[in-house]
Amino acid sequence: MKTGGPQAVADAELVARIPGSKSLTNRALLLAAAAPGTSRLRAPLVSDDTVAFRTALNGLGARVEADDADQCWTVTGTGRGPVGPAQVWCADAGTAARFLPPFAATGRGTFVFDGSEQLRARPQKALADALTRLGTHVRAHEGGRLPLHLETSGLDGGEITLDASMSSQYVSGLLMAAPLTRRGLTLDVRSLVSRPYLDMTLRLMRHFGARFEVDETGGRIEVRPGGYRAADVVVEPDASTASYVFAAAAVTGRTVTVPGLGADSSQGDLGFVRVLERCGARVTVGAQSTTVTGDGRLRGGFDVDMGDVSDTFMTLAAIAPLADAPVTIHGIGHARLKESDRIAAVAANLRACGIRVEDGNDWITVRPGTPGPARIACHRDHRIAMSFAVLALGSGVRLELDDPACVSKTFPGFHAELNRLFPGHSIPASSEERR
Template identity: 75%
Template sequence: MTTEAPRTVREGTPVARIPGSKSLTNRALLLAAAAPGTSRLRAPLVSDDTVAFRTALTALGARLGTDGPDDCWEVTGIGRGPAGPARVWCADAGTAGRFLPPFAATGHGTFVFDGSEQLRARPHGGLVDALTRLGARVRAADGGGLPLRLEAAGLDGGEITVDASTSSQHVSGLLMAAPLTRHGLTLDAPALVSRPYVDMTLALMRRFGARADESAGRLTIRPGRYRPTDLTIEPDASTASYFFAAAAVTGGGVTVPGLGTGSLQGDLRFVDVLAEAGARVTVTAGTTTVTGGDGLRGGFDVDMGDISDTFMTLAAIAPLADAPVTIHGIGHARLKESDRIDAVAANLRACGVRVEDGPDRITVHPGRPAPARITCRRDHRIAMSFSVLALGSGVPLQLDDPGCVSKTFPGFHAELHRLFPAYAIPEHSEEEHR
């Protein structure tokens, strides 16, 4: 990878129109709701998950509006923990199910959180346990998941060790609520997965006025008030991974403005993996460009635990490499919208590709995919990843649920076709889904 002086875009390279980061949008929404006054979030992601998160915040008392056609969201916060009673529908949004209960626990009243069957199946036990030990009265469904009933009377805070071996979102939710506790919070998460997402949370909290320190691996958040903040949301680095991968497997090029050396998103590190696979990568202060080389190079083993939302992108294009590719450190990806290791392995095998997988790893061998029907399991990242394999291989792969991409990028198929006209927009895509 090379780093250059800033420029707007690389000359002659197609520019991808990547929507705002889901992770940044939903964190900023919560922090703005917790602050007094009005914050403005520019270029937010407008998708199923972020709209669900917005709606959930209005149930908790925040007021949200727009300044222009979804280009800027205005959030008038409540400046404290929310007041119940409230019923909060989280839909499919894992961030809503993990971030909003700690926020509600700093307020007063009764709150009931629920979501889709897909979200109910995702783990919430670590969060429920942490809130209980901090003094909240929480009653969860069998297995520690949603629906969750919370009797809130504020939180004192204190010191706590959190099991974050299945999701870093538990930690982020507790951290964002911490300034609203009476005495602040010191948190230790020795088995933390996806650390870059916690770093993102801390960076945004500081932007909204929180005082956060780290020492010997322990995070200390002091009590205080958030302040309203205007923020421009970066393009989503996880979503950008599909377009970067498309460039790598077609020999083309893609530039994404707004993602550069100062990005808050750990998933931008995916371009380092593509560089190892033979792509040419250039990162400036304000852009990232990927250009395909002379085919995809395999023969390497990579730990993608910190950027696990992009492991599927690599695994899906790995059959096009000249040697096997092994990805490890991704065991927690089995507990996302789907069992993502199993979903990738099963779909690659359906395409006739040789795959070996284990509890936290997958090895993909080279091979030309055969036409197949891809089972998306209502998981947007499975649909997007295998769309790139279809493009790169030239083999027709039929997605059983192409519209599930609306969770994070309703216009995904159209944008991939615009940049790479060889990609055929699937029938019954997201326009019909919506």
């Protein structure tokens, strides 16, 4: 029988404190704002993206109030689309820029959506075009980008085809607006990326009382009119965020459990643990929690499609130098259109560490190697910062992040939590002051 002592301490399971899902928080906020009456979000994510979303909804006529501990947000919704004029600041949040304009289009008046330089650079054309075809008067910057001006008297609905090859967020935004249209809306979705997010949207819409049908191909969705009813939501921990502590388990040979993230999760990014399994980690996805145990060595020599879980491809790419053979990740072309061009950013940072990398339009190959000290260019991309923090942890190399605080987009306490789980982690928590 094993007793206490150093080995027992080394083997002890680490229980990570992962904040709520950004995607669930911002969807639940929108649906609660669109429903009449009071809805509650328990354990919402409190971060730049969700606070921006909450503030935007307050400006659009809903009331979102937080309790003292920010553990429960109470939303008083209006039961209809918002009334303009309103100026909406989306900050860095893709979810705000893609979910809020369709919602506003179901209301009446004029609305102006804008965001940071980073968000202004991200594509919106398919969404702007769809709103125009539905009868909204839309004026956008070149290529449909922010700032976006809308003038609307509500949406009749109807049927439109939508190209979702750049982002699934356009589809989610239109779907969530659809029950507020006068006749209902049918979407014929083409070239969809990030499919699990669309399923998450539909699941949450159903929770708020929406009625819809999805055809057998999954590409045609018919949403009935009739609005929403208020509902309470318990927000699960964020699966994309959990990828960093799971990867940390894999590279340190420790066991990390994330409570509250289990087999029934609607977050596709929990699928990242199956990729870690290919690297040799042991994975248990239980009803209420997920556990990853690493053996400290990473197996490579595989090629994996991470198109459905692309927010986690950098987590794998950043630790891939520690694998015993090359790792290729493909299907991730749309990751070039996020907070940064993520393929380019990961490739350049790995090269700065002395690692051999090849990359193409929608793929990257990372070769085994010993990373050397480097300054990591985060490009204000939270996931670049968090991914390379895990490489620093796993390799013991000194990596300096040029913008450690950018993690506040989705996980303001990231460095502190990594340090709590893995004391002595080389990126100091003191670097975490907010921008």
